[in-house]
Amino acid sequence: MSIDSDFHEHLKCGCTTTCRAWAVTRKDGVQLGFTDHDGDLEFDGIKFRADTGMTARAVESSTGMAVDNSEAVGALNSAAISERDIEFGLYDDAEVRAWWLNWADTRQRQLIFSGTIGEIERSEGTFRAELRGLAERLNQPRGRVYQKGCLAKLGAPECGVDLEHLGYNAEGVISSISGETSFSVSIDGTFENSLV
Missing domain, CATH: 2.40.10 (Thrombin, subunit H)
Structure with missing residues (x-):
């Protein structure tokens, strides 16, 4: 100084x-x-x-x-x-x-x-x-921290994703998992547009 x-x-x-x-x-x-x-x-x-x-x-x-x-x-x-x-x-x-x-x-x-x-x-x-x-x-921590893993359940309030208004949704079953971040889903029927 x-x-x-x-x-x-x-x-x-x-x-x-x-x-x-x-x-x-x-x-x-x-x-x-x-x-x-x-x-x-x-x-x-x-x-x-x-x-x-x-x-x-x-x-x-x-x-x-x-x-x-x-x-x-x-x-x-x-x-x-x-x-x-x-x-x-x-x-x-x-x-x-x-x-x-x-x-x-x-x-x-x-x-x-x-x-x-x-x-x-x-x-x-x-x-x-x-x-x-x-x-x-x-x-001091500033902003939000994004990381690979997420502790929130999809669709829960802390998740921030509104499942009611996603646009397309369907129910399915995970048929196979390949690696830590990839999986395949088997879906019965077709996707239906759920946007209002």
Whole structure:
């Protein structure tokens, strides 16, 4: 991860003025900013509030496809994150971005985390939110899995095939099996069109 050159120069000097800030964008579009600095900050049109009592654990970074997760901890504050909003699921899967920055010059900053909020635990007026990295989505099953074998009985609701409206049907008896996927059927009479 490359670091902004001005921020890098600031970090190389003997006296640094750094802090962390993170923005949460809920599914309803509401955007909130937080910082562990002792004063409010503002950049990218977001006000990062210092009076929320919210802190974030250091982000664990790794190479490859490993999942980078962290967590945020804070007090339930009706002016920031309320217990009611958490109960209503407004923070479920909300987008989170976190920066390491120079609070004396917020143009000098580095994005250190981007992901979503996972599980949220509440107890005695505080909350603990799991922060899931972008690679977390790669661990989630997507779509349907198709395979050679099928556990559903033909025509059953979980099968998805409506035998009443196949078009042609007839009753028969399996007369021979050749291999694992082929068989022959003996049918008495002729096919009748059953489409209505």
